[in-house]
Amino acid sequence: MYLLLATALLTSIAPVKGPAPNRQPQLAAAPGLTALVFGSGNSIWFSASHDNGHSFSAPTEVARIAALALGRHRGPRVAISGRTIVVSAIAAEQSPTAPIHGSVPDANLVAWRSTDGGRSWSKPVRINDVPASAHEGLHAMAAGKGGEIAAVWLDLRAPGTRLYGAYSEDGGGHWSKNVLVYESPEKTICQCCDPSLAAAGDGQFSVMFRNLVDGSRDLYLTTWNLNGQISKARKLGTGSWNIDACPMDGGGVARLGNTVMTAWRRDRTVYLDEPGRPEIGLGEGKDVAIALSAKGAYVAWSGTNGIELHKPGDKQPACLSAAGSFPSLLTLSNGNVLAAWEENGKIQVKIID
Numbered sequence: 001m002y003l004l005l006a007t008a009l010l011t012s013i014a015p016v017k018g019p020a021p022n023r024q025p026q027l028a029a030a031p032g033l034t035a036l037v038f039g040s041g042n043s044i045w046f047s048a049s050h051d052n053g054h055s056f057s058a059p060t061e062v063a064r065i066a067a068l069a070l071g072r073h074r075g076p077r078v079a080i081s082g083r084t085i086v087v088s089a090i091a092a093e094q095s096p097t098a099p100i101h102g103s104v105p106d107a108n109l110v111a112w113r114s115t116d117g118g119r120s121w122s123k124p125v126r127i128n129d130v131p132a133s134a135h136e137g138l139h140a141m142a143a144g145k146g147g148e149i150a151a152v153w154l155d156l157r158a159p160g161t162r163l164y165g166a167y168s169e170d171g172g173g174h175w176s177k178n179v180l181v182y183e184s185p186e187k188t189i190c191q192c193c194d195p196s197l198a199a200a201g202d203g204q205f206s207v208m209f210r211n212l213v214d215g216s217r218d219l220y221l222t223t224w225n226l227n228g229q230i231s232k233a234r235k236l237g238t239g240s241w242n243i244d245a246c247p248m249d250g251g252g253v254a255r256l257g258n259t260v261m262t263a264w265r266r267d268r269t270v271y272l273d274e275p276g277r278p279e280i281g282l283g284e285g286k287d288v289a290i291a292l293s294a295k296g297a298y299v300a301w302s303g304t305n306g307i308e309l310h311k312p313g314d315k316q317p318a319c320l321s322a323a324g325s326f327p328s329l330l331t332l333s334n335g336n337v338l339a340a341w342e343e344n345g346k347i348q349v350k351i352i353d
Contacts (some may be wrong), residue, residue, distance in 0.1 A: 011056050011349040017041045021345035024075030027086075027220050027330035027338060028143070034332060035118070036340060037062070037087055038347050039070040044089055046078075046118045053338040053351050062112055062121050067092040067104045069137030072248050073194035073326075079143040079152075079251040079306060084171035085114045086149055088127070090137045105139070105314045109134040109153050111141075113172040122173075127166050129178045133157035134164075138250070139306040142197040142205060147171065148226060150205045152181055152195045160188035163195060167226050181224055182233055190217045194250035198260070203227060206260055208236075208253040219251060219264045221275055236251035237279040241266045247286070254292035256332070263299040272310065282310045283317055291329035291337045298337045298352060300327035307341055309352070324348060 013036075015022055020041035028035045034049040036056060044062040049055060062076070069075065071089040076089040092107040108131060110124035126132040138197050139153035148169050155164035155178075163182040166175045182189065193210035198340075202205050203226040211233070213222045218240050222233040251264025262273045271279040272290075285303035292298070296312025306322040320327065324343040329352075331337055337352040 010248060012058060013047065013056070013347040013349070014060050015040065016045055016344045017043060021342070022327060023070055023342055023346045024073070025328050025340035025342065025347045025349075026075065026077050027328055027340055028080050029332050031078040031331055031333045033080060033117075034266065034330070035080060035085055036347070037076045039068055039075045039089070042066065042068050042304060044068065044076045044087060046085075046087065048118055052332050052334050052336060053349065056349060060118060063124065065091045065093055067107065069104045069107060072192070073250060074137040077139065077141040079141050079147050079149050081143045081147045081171040083115060085118055086141070086143075086168075086172035087112045087121070088139065088141045088151060090134050091124075092152070095123070104137060105135055105209050106132045106134060107135040107137065109139055109151065111172045111175070125172065125175065127151055127175045128153065128155065128164070129166075130157040136161070136192060137191060138194040138270055140195045140197040144199040144203060144205065145201050148203060150197060150224070150281065151205055152197055154189070154191070154195065161191045163189060163207070165207070165224060178250050179224075180229045181230060182209065182220070182222060184212055186212055190246050192248050193217075194244045196250060196253045198253045198255040200255055206253050206255055208251065208262055210247075210250055211235070214241050215244070217247065218266070219262065221253065221260070221262065226278065234275065236264070236273050236275060237266065237271060238263055238267060239279070249286050249288065251288045252290040252329075254290045254297070256292045256294070256331075259292065261290060261292050261297045263288045263297070265301070270299065272297055272299055279284045283308060287326050289327045289329040291331045293331045293335050293337055293353070295353070298329055300329055300339060302326065309339070311352070320350070321348065
């Protein structure tokens, strides 16, 4: 049995490219600006809200490229650094090959930037310093409180899959030499689960990824300090998932002050986890997202009844959307939580609190 979520203002963004659906929404916020990006066909689109998610501008095209990694947590990401909006994606500018299961052969992780509120965008800047090493298509990007921007991705520059990262200190204009954030003792992490990033302050970022150790594909958490220090990765949760396949589901990590919360899937169950404590089962599902506010953790996932939502203090999840999938959650600058998801080719956006 599931609660019905109380009606709230819903923004619906219709397909922007004819029959091609709008896909894989992602959100970022700064005081006075909430940014939404999504993919459609081979294009990346941007929409802005200046009233904490109550309304959004008509989408504008960030870039149209030859091939765009899209689907199964692939797709564009967005971050805000001061007055600069940065959009990233894994894309091929001249690839004649169509995406394969969402990934794009010969693709790179690239970033565009806008200093005029999204009205115009720079030419793309490549982030991975070994060409085509990011072509699996899965990455995360986040901005720190000091304006620094970090990105991590699944990297294929050597046999196996490793987690690499890079950072920018000028709003995405230039990116650092690539950093090996994590390498499994088995020389590969889980090959197609998206990583997650959350800013921790003072140039530090919490990084979550699905590992592969002794046949188990569990979530691990590390702290990456942009000055070069990377903490020992620690397994999350008391259980393990032994599976000879990639679940294509990475979950999410969120921070509020010194509090770190993660949400992820193990087998058929979605868990909420605070490192160092036993994980809490929330329900069955996949494609997990998390946001953290002063009230506590909000977790959304795709379940048997559509998108289900756990709110702080609730004993059972609410139904956010009976027909939606691939939710994204964001804590706004006013403390409210915003949700975005795919639904019948549209992007739906709703204020939760």
